[in-house]
Amino acid sequence: MSFVLHGIGVSGGIAIGRAQLISHATIEVAHYSITPSQVPAEVERLTQAMQAVQKELENLHGAMTAGDAPAEFGAFLDVHWMILTDPTLHETPKRTIAEQLCNAEWALTQQLGVLVEQFDSIEDPYLRERRADVVQVVERVLKVLLGRPGVVRPAAAEEETILVAHDLSPADVIQFKNHHFAAFLTDLGGVTSHTAIVARSLNVPAVVATHNARALIRENELLIVDGGRNVVIVNPDRSVLAEYRLKQDELELERQKLRRLRTTPATTIDGCHVELMANIELPEDLEQARENGAAGVGLFRTEFLFLNRDGLPSEDEQFEAYRTVASGMKGHPVTIRTFDLGADKHKEGLAGLTRVAPNPALGLRAVRFCLAEPRLFLTQLRAILRASHYGAVKILLPMLSSVSEIEQALALIAQAKESLREQRVKFNPGVEVGGMIEIPAAVLSMGAFTPRLDFLSIGTNDLIQYTLAVDRADDAVSQLYDALHPAVIKLIALAITTANRAEVPIAVCGEMAGEARLTRLLLGMGLTNFSMHPAHLLTVKQRVIASDSSLAKPIVQRMRRTDEPARLIALLEKLNA
Amino acid sequence: MQVRQVELTNRLGLHARACAKIVRVASRFRCSVSLIWNGKRVSARSMVAVMLLAAGVGATIRVETQGPDEVEAMTAMVQLISDQFGEQS
Numbered sequence: 001m002s003f004v005l006h007g008i009g010v011s012g013g014i015a016i017g018r019a020q021l022i023s024h025a026t027i028e029v030a031h032y033s034i035t036p037s038q039v040p041a042e043v044e045r046l047t048q049a050m051q052a053v054q055k056e057l058e059n060l061h062g063a064m065t066a067g068d069a070p071a072e073f074g075a076f077l078d079v080h081w082m083i084l085t086d087p088t089l090h091e092t093p094k095r096t097i098a099e100q101l102c103n104a105e106w107a108l109t110q111q112l113g114v115l116v117e118q119f120d121s122i123e124d125p126y127l128r129e130r131r132a133d134v135v136q137v138v139e140r141v142l143k144v145l146l147g148r149p150g151v152v153r154p155a156a157a158e159e160e161t162i163l164v165a166h167d168l169s170p171a172d173v174i175q176f177k178n179h180h181f182a183a184f185l186t187d188l189g190g191v192t193s194h195t196a197i198v199a200r201s202l203n204v205p206a207v208v209a210t211h212n213a214r215a216l217i218r219e220n221e222l223l224i225v226d227g228g229r230n231v232v233i234v235n236p237d238r239s240v241l242a243e244y245r246l247k248q249d250e251l252e253l254e255r256q257k258l259r260r261l262r263t264t265p266a267t268t269i270d271g272c273h274v275e276l277m278a279n280i281e282l283p284e285d286l287e288q289a290r291e292n293g294a295a296g297v298g299l300f301r302t303e304f305l306f307l308n309r310d311g312l313p314s315e316d317e318q319f320e321a322y323r324t325v326a327s328g329m330k331g332h333p334v335t336i337r338t339f340d341l342g343a344d345k346h347k348e349g350l351a352g353l354t355r356v357a358p359n360p361a362l363g364l365r366a367v368r369f370c371l372a373e374p375r376l377f378l379t380q381l382r383a384i385l386r387a388s389h390y391g392a393v394k395i396l397l398p399m400l401s402s403v404s405e406i407e408q409a410l411a412l413i414a415q416a417k418e419s420l421r422e423q424r425v426k427f428n429p430g431v432e433v434g435g436m437i438e439i440p441a442a443v444l445s446m447g448a449f450t451p452r453l454d455f456l457s458i459g460t461n462d463l464i465q466y467t468l469a470v471d472r473a474d475d476a477v478s479q480l481y482d483a484l485h486p487a488v489i490k491l492i493a494l495a496i497t498t499a500n501r502a503e504v505p506i507a508v509c510g511e512m513a514g515e516a517r518l519t520r521l522l523l524g525m526g527l528t529n530f531s532m533h534p535a536h537l538l539t540v541k542q543r544v545i546a547s548d549s550s551l552a553k554p555i556v557q558r559m560r561r562t563d564e565p566a567r568l569i570a571l572l573e574k575l576n577a
Numbered sequence: 578m579q580v581r582q583v584e585l586t587n588r589l590g591l592h593a594r595a596c597a598k599i600v601r602v603a604s605r606f607r608c609s610v611s612l613i614w615n616g617k618r619v620s621a622r623s624m625v626a627v628m629l630l631a632a633g634v635g636a637t638i639r640v641e642t643q644g645p646d647e648v649e650a651m652t653a654m655v656q657l658i659s660d661q662f663g664e665q666s
Contacts, residue, residue: 075597078597079593079596079597083624086625115625122629123633124633126589126590127589134628
């Protein structure tokens with residue numbers, strides 16, 4: 001039967017493929033009955049499988065202590081070993097086998113279900129997440145029982161696969177990055193959920209907040225995901241399928257046209273050259289940035305270093321990640337933003353932040369947190385400075401609100417440089433230091449920022465949130481989040497004008513930079529440096545090439561002056577005409 | 578039986594690695610070691626149970642030891658917790 005599900009399309013495009021359901025245990029387990037006489041053998045099978053995994057973990061541990069794997073990894077295996085050897089995981093399934101006369105896989109999966117439910121009721125979000133460790137251990141055992149140890153579920157090679165899940169954790173999402181799913185569907189989530197961010201960065205369609213997709217869709221059912229129209233069509237009939245295939249082809253054609261722009265310079269009709277840079281989250285995103293012709297990395301978020309781990313990333317580990325990107329960009333600029341942790345960001349494994357702040361967005365986060373934890377900050381600064389020897393690295397400080405923060409951060413950078421000098425470690429002494437403009441206060445007092453910093457970057461997402469006092473991840477008020485609010489337009493224009501007058505380079509690295517509809521608006525404000533998801537680079541370039549900034553400027557001047565939203569929209573339409 | 582109240586002052590409370598350390602220490606002794614918090618009582622020798630206790634930062638947990646080496650076990654447990662599980666501060 002064909003039916004339609006509605007959700008929020010958080011990443012555009014059309015995908016047609018087979019559903020792959022992801023449950024707590026990513027392995028689907030069959031149930032079968034056994035006779036009482038088979039019980040001892042079935043219990044033995046479970047014991048054997050657990051011992052095999054125990055051995056596997058011990059071998060891994062041995063291999064690692066011999067090698068040079070980070071210490072955290074060893075501790076992580078240790079935790080898994082202890083979970084595995086816990087009677088909770090041994091005894092109950094064995095009893096279940098005997099009492100319910102069922103197979104070992106089923107007994108184990110049932111016990112996992114019970115434990116997962118208990119974890120899910122934990123209030124502390126950090127401790128609740130540890131559920132993942134138990135799931136992973138049980139999965140290892142299940143794989144042995146099913147006779148395919150260590151093998152990830154094979155995906156149907158012929159057809160495209162669409163991932164259907166209740167919700168995806170940041171850890172899942174990072175893992176799925178390498179799986180080439182054609183689309184993502186989740187029951188939960190919103191525009192800023194991790195699923196959304198990753199889907200956009202992978203340039204695959206995603207529909208979230210479908211409420212019950214995971215329950216209604218069956219494994220291997222044919223799905224059409226239309227991210228642009230917020231719908232999922234389950235088991236489409238032939239005519240619908242044909243229509244969507246046609247649409248898909250059209251989109252592909254459009255994409256091919258864009259691809260030809262990869263090496264075309266981003267210059268406006270009136271000869272104004274524009275730098276189009278990429279925002280990246282992981283070193284692996286570099287490839288996509290290059291494929292889309294990025295002129296550099298305008299924003300390298302470093303929070304990924306905290307994902308899936310206890311404890312803090314070491315200096316060497318950070319250095320390796322930064323160096324990979326720095327040398328990978330072959331002399332093009334790489335702007336590394338120091339940790340922006342706190343508030344909405346995931347901070348698993350980060351000490352001190354699990355305390356629930358009364359108002360996290362206004363609390364100890366980003367540069368404030370780094371200044372409060374100078375050791376953590378110095379470690380990162382040293383790692384970035386060391387990487388500066390291998391490429392055109394710049395340091396970007398997030399969420400500055402006052403001169404004293406700039407001065408403290410600069411003092412710590414000087415201290416990090418001094419310690420490297422003493423140890424005779426190479427770095428670029430002239431590494432540029434810039435600041436994020438994300439708080440209205442920073443825009444209104446930018447005269448104090450420009451003499452102290454080498455460059456600036458406007459983070460529009462936070463600037464809008466702080467200007468309008470709206471948390472866009474909050475469904476109840478997200479409709480008030482508006483990039484085209486007259487106050488937002490005035491602040492962004494003021495920031496760009498002030499920086500241009502002071503001759504300090506300024507970029508926009510928020511989502512506004514990646515919206516082709518707003519490209520002319522930003523060009524008209526005098527912006528020449530955009531940084532965005534690599535997936536948007538070519539669309540924006542197409543727009544830049546077709547724009548004349550001298551024609552845009554007078555219209556944008558009028559947009560800056562108006563307080564009427566309707567007038568602003570009318571002027572934007574005129575600008576885009 | 579030995580009974581002590583101990584506050585978790587380390588940064589994340591009973592996170593996975595802290596749990597592992599508790600289980601390791603508790604397993605060194607013959608006596609029973611129980612942790613009680615928020616109306617839940619668990620054996621300190623069960624990794625999963627200690628994880629599920631879900632005692633966060635600032636929680637004051639009750640430690641009970643009972644058996645032949647209960648005094649030594651209590652000393653070791655209290656030391657581990659007040660030493661913040663050997664984490665760097």
